[in-house]
Amino acid sequence: MSGPTRPARRFLGRPDDAYPGFVPRAGDGPEGARALPGAANWAGRLWMVQAISGALLIVFLGLHLVAQHLLVPGGLRDYAAVVSYLRQPPALLAELGLLGSVIVHVVLGIRAGVVEMVKSPVWLQRITIGLWIAGGLFFVYATWLTAVLVVAG
Amino acid sequence: MTTNVERPEVPLFRRHLYWLQPRWRDPGWLAFALNRLSGYILVLYLLAHFVILSRLTAGPAGWDSLLEIFGSQPFLVGDTLLIAAVVFHGLNGLRVTALTFGFGSRHPSLLFGVVFAVSVVITLLAGWAILFE
């Protein structure tokens, strides 16, 4: 490199990536570095899942807020009211639907912020797995709690 | 005042807040920043919500006494703010999805305005319902 131009190392990863004539491998970004295997396919699908879970959340969360606060005198359910509510099958399904949508949306939402910040694809993969495991644990716990309330009351 | 001019190898702890650098003349920046902030707030709230709901395992004795706390004014105000966060986050999500599917690309500012305005209206209605009923 000569002259006042600095090598664009930070953006492209390697100095020799910065010049015309560089032909990226199929599936690579222009940087020549792979994010994740099949990333070009996955990113759009993850976005769709995020959008769908968000749309479902609007429905389920709306139902949840109406059922838990607007339909209840005083706005808050006491223990007996919670149990009797959950024992109605439609309500139970709606709450589980809410749980599933929110876990998916939160995991993908946090991951979207992480993608922006974390440059190493290996760490991105580890964090993604960690997020899904955490989400799964929350889902299992909340389902167990619901089951306990419905059954044992 | 420092400007966001390029420096080599900006460390992550600084770079990760660059999205907060304001662009007041672009309403889409405000929508993006508020969407992210409301998302963070809602995630934290969700964790707190799980913790609170676990008190149901303590039966009526453990749960019903909490209701007085949750019905108190400070909590109701907090609930209204949460409604604001979730309503804005959801409406902005609809805006982003609509733009991706090609609706409204010629009127982005109009879309932002609608999202802000509807969020304010719903929050006010919800706040009235929460605090005065």
Added chain:
Amino acid sequence: MADTELVLRLWRTDGSVEGPAMPGHFDEVRVAADPSRDTVLDVIERAWAEVDRTLVFRHACHHASCGTCAVRVDGRERLPCITQLGDVWNGRSPLTIEPLRNTPLIRDLASDPSPTIARLAALRLPYVRTVEADVRAASGVTDDEDVGAAERFEDCIECLACVSACSVASGDPEYLGPAVLAAADRIVEEPRHEDARRILDLVGGEHGVWQCRSVWACSAVCPSGVDPAGRIMKLRRRLLFGEEGDFAAHPSSSAHLGVGA
């Protein structure tokens, strides 16, 4: 209109360009200015010529076709060569001139476009388009007259105002950016001898079209009507619903490229 005195706050870098960091400061420079006749580039050049010849800034064509001079004027990305001073200056306060964001800085107001240019080169972007519809509309031709196809240069002048305006690019240096993504959509729309599938593969990753957060600042600041934001969304629709988006094996015909055109 008589000349008034303008205070220009110009970003100046300290230290040599070879050094590791580029701390800087603002220089306040006083020049005479006529808001109704001067452009912002005129006053920058006047500051260089009359006050401080060490100021480094980029300029070439002076008529918005080269894209060289883009800077931030009071925080907003503009081409100073076509920005009339009276449109951006209230006549009293200092006017702040800073270099573009999200691009490496060479010195003072001159930034280095090579990362984005290199990405455009990796896309093998052709700079000439065939635009039948525009020619017809612009010349008021009715349908029964045949004007054929015309060729003209791309709208995009690679000024990088959009890259500077992008909130995502500031946090994520691997984000391809609005200029590159808009160029990719233009190639897919009119591939000429290019393989549209290759382009979609390049931009469909995590740091491609899916990183956009719909701020729309890029389209707002573009001086050439490129609408990068709209094109990014178009690319998303091609990836989600177009045949190429499924990466199904079929000849790289450019004729049918999904919905949302």
